Amino acid sequence: MTEPRVSAPLVLGIESSCDETGVGIVRGDQMLANEVASSVEQHVRFGGVVPEVASRAHLQAIVPALERAFEKAGVSPDELDGIAVTSGPGLVGALVVGISAAKALSLAWNKPLYGVNHLVGHVAVDLLEHGPLDPDSPTMALLVSGGHTSLLRIGNLVDDIEEVGTTIDDAAGEAYDKVARVLGLAYPGGPVIDKAAQFGDPTAIRFPRGLTAKHDLEKHRFDFSFSGLKTAVSRWVETEQAAGREIPVNDVAASFQEAVADVLTAKAVDACQRFGATTLLLGGGVAANSRLRGLLEERTAAAGIILRRPRPGLCTDNGAMIAVLGAQVIASGAAPSPILLGADSGMPVSRSYEAPAA
Amino acid sequence: MTETTPAPTPAPERVVLAIDTATDICIGLASGDTVLAVRREGDRRAHVEHLTALIAEALAEAGLAMADVTDIVVGMGPGPFTGLRVGIATAETLAWAGRTPVHGVCSLDVVAYEHAEAAQPTEDFVVAADARRKELYWALYAPDGTRIGQPHVSAPEALPAAVVIGPGADLYPAVNRGQRSEGPRAIDPGLLARVGLDLPDAGDQPLYLRRPDAVAPTSRKSTLVSHKRLSIGRL
Ligand SMILES: [Zn+2]
Numbered sequence: 001m002t003e004p005r006v007s008a009p010l011v012l013g014i015e016s017s018c019d020e021t022g023v024g025i026v027r028g029d030q031m032l033a034n035e036v037a038s039s040v041e042q043h044v045r046f047g048g049v050v051p052e053v054a055s056r057a058h059l060q061a062i063v064p065a066l067e068r069a070f071e072k073a074g075v076s077p078d079e080l081d082g083i084a085v086t087s088g089p090g091l092v093g094a095l096v097v098g099i100s101a102a103k104a105l106s107l108a109w110n111k112p113l114y115g116v117n118h119l120v121g122h123v124a125v126d127l128l129e130h131g132p133l134d135p136d137s138p139t140m141a142l143l144v145s146g147g148h149t150s151l152l153r154i155g156n157l158v159d160d161i162e163e164v165g166t167t168i169d170d171a172a173g174e175a176y177d178k179v180a181r182v183l184g185l186a187y188p189g190g191p192v193i194d195k196a197a198q199f200g201d202p203t204a205i206r207f208p209r210g211l212t213a214k215h216d217l218e219k220h221r222f223d224f225s226f227s228g229l230k231t232a233v234s235r236w237v238e239t240e241q242a243a244g245r246e247i248p249v250n251d252v253a254a255s256f257q258e259a260v261a262d263v264l265t266a267k268a269v270d271a272c273q274r275f276g277a278t279t280l281l282l283g284g285g286v287a288a289n290s291r292l293r294g295l296l297e298e299r300t301a302a303a304g305i306i307l308r309r310p311r312p313g314l315c316t317d318n319g320a321m322i323a324v325l326g327a328q329v330i331a332s333g334a335a336p337s338p339i340l341l342g343a344d345s346g347m348p349v350s351r352s353y354e355a356p357a358a
Numbered sequence: 359m360t361e362t363t364p365a366p367t368p369a370p371e372r373v374v375l376a377i378d379t380a381t382d383i384c385i386g387l388a389s390g391d392t393v394l395a396v397r398r399e400g401d402r403r404a405h406v407e408h409l410t411a412l413i414a415e416a417l418a419e420a421g422l423a424m425a426d427v428t429d430i431v432v433g434m435g436p437g438p439f440t441g442l443r444v445g446i447a448t449a450e451t452l453a454w455a456g457r458t459p460v461h462g463v464c465s466l467d468v469v470a471y472e473h474a475e476a477a478q479p480t481e482d483f484v485v486a487a488d489a490r491r492k493e494l495y496w497a498l499y500a501p502d503g504t505r506i507g508q509p510h511v512s513a514p515e516a517l518p519a520a521v522v523i524g525p526g527a528d529l530y531p532a533v534n535r536g537q538r539s540e541g542p543r544a545i546d547p548g549l550l551a552r553v554g555l556d557l558p559d560a561g562d563q564p565l566y567l568r569r570p571d572a573v574a575p576t577s578r579k580s581t582l583v584s585h586k587r588l589s590i591g592r593l
Contacts, residue, residue, distance in 0.1 A: 046572050050572040053570045056443075056566070062447060093439065096440060100406055100443070107410050108452050108455035
């Protein structure tokens with residue numbers, strides 16, 4: 001006879017898949033600490049994340065972040081029920097720094113280790129803000145980050161996730177970076193385009209909505225494409241420049257952002273209806289985007305769908321999202337990951353954690 | 359035998375854990391001059407998978423736990439970056455978790471130490487390791503094993519005219535004039551654990567010796583001649 005857990009699992013989470021070194025500590029779905037060190041400024045002049053620069057920064061940041069997290073959480077390592085770490089997807093050289101640290105702690109403190117999925121962490125993070133998923137309200141997740149754009153049917157976060165749609169070319173975040181470059185704006189593109197768009201007219205230019213034509217919907221009803229949009233913005237800007245006209249940066253930003261938000265929200269609501277989901281959960285770095293949040297609010301309300309979105313501060317990469325997913329995995333009674341756990345740059349989103357070999 | 363003065367409490371035994379991932383995965387455990395356990399794994403693409411498991415194995419063989427380790431020695435390179443960082447991240451985190459002091463050394467120094475002890479050379483010599491891209495990491499040593507200057511990375515042709523030993527000694531015909539030199543070809547993990555604390559402090563930063571590969575983008579490709587100045591956020 002198994003007793004229900006007396007208390008929610010206390011979990012340390014470590015994240016190092018891209019340019020943020022994150023250490024979080026959670027108890028169940030309660031966040032106790034969330035320390036993040038970012039190397040984003042070191043990548044600005046390169047217009048994108050340089051893997052070796054990010055990896056070097058992780059090594060510098062990891063131990064100080066651990067120190068700060070334990071200080072803030074006020075818990076002692078021997079109270080931990082487990083250590084969760086991002087084992088994929090992400091940049092291998094970056095991932096291995098966090099995995100090495102997590103394994104070292106697992107050895108030093110004799111605690112079970114769980115390699116978990118970064119993308120699922122972006123979904124799980126909302127539990128810290130809005131509590132457990134409602135089993136009576138099936139959930140669809142829209143995951144929009146620098147490298148990923150997906151629609152996920154969530155049965156549960158541990159072993160029932162199905163990708164029902166994804167981008168067939170660029171991720172939404174990549175399109176933001178590229179359009180920012182075209183407009184001469186800074187990297188990363190998400191926040192600067194969002195800001196410029198506040199001052200622009202979203203209806204000024206009608207940019208294409210990828211994979212929304214009738215013949216595309218047959219094959220790619222829930223898939224995304226942002227490559228054509230990016231090219232359309234680029235071409236529009238060049239044409240205007242060739243004609244000697246000043247570029248209305250704010251209008252271009254607003255119109256581009258409108259195209260992105262329109263197609264993301266339309267397909268997300270459609271997916272909810274098709275799969276009978278009554279809750280839509282928004283996750284990932286781009287989920288901090290104000291227009292995406294606003295339009296999603298309108299359209300889910302109109303469709304009678306409950307919208308869950310973590311606050312912007314939890315949408316970017318962090319350790320608490322890894323810890324809270326780890327807590328879900330531990331609470332499910334899953335066995336720890338194997339001691340030979342490695343980095344899996346292409347870890348599929350349907351795999352929430354690395355189970356031991358059968 | 360008349361008096362029963364209690365024997366002075368012996369100084370607590372020091373147990374040194376040595377970790378080096380600049381080349382192979384090398385793990386050594388030693389107490390004083392006694393090597394307690396060593397592990398070596400040659401798969402250079404699987405550092406992160408194997409390192410902690412091998413440390414656990416070595417500890418088990420010695421009948422010890424991490425809590426028994428009083429000092430950690432870690433090779434700071436030079437070596438291929440990703441594997442090197444696995445060793446350093448592991449060592450630094452273990453050190454933090456156990457409040458154990460950590461001593462970073464130049465990975466080439468232990469090879470020089472071994473050669474100086476074993477062969478008693480009479481002239482300066484070089485320890486070299488594979489730096490990929492047709493280059494070697496290397497450092498010059500006095501006959502007694504003392505490093506002369508900082509480690510370098512360069513083409514094999516640029517090495518000083520001296521006997522070259524170490525893991526990179528046999529990679530290029532330009533080294534040792536194509537002859538095989540006498541001397542160690544690998545880092546000895548047991549030796550690193552025994553003498554690592556006496557090797558010079560290499561600081562707390564990895565010996566990368568190369569800048570990251572990264573190029574700032576040149577201005578956006580365009581067929582257009584003039585670019586108007588763009589502005590953001592004008593109210
Ligand atoms: Zn992310």
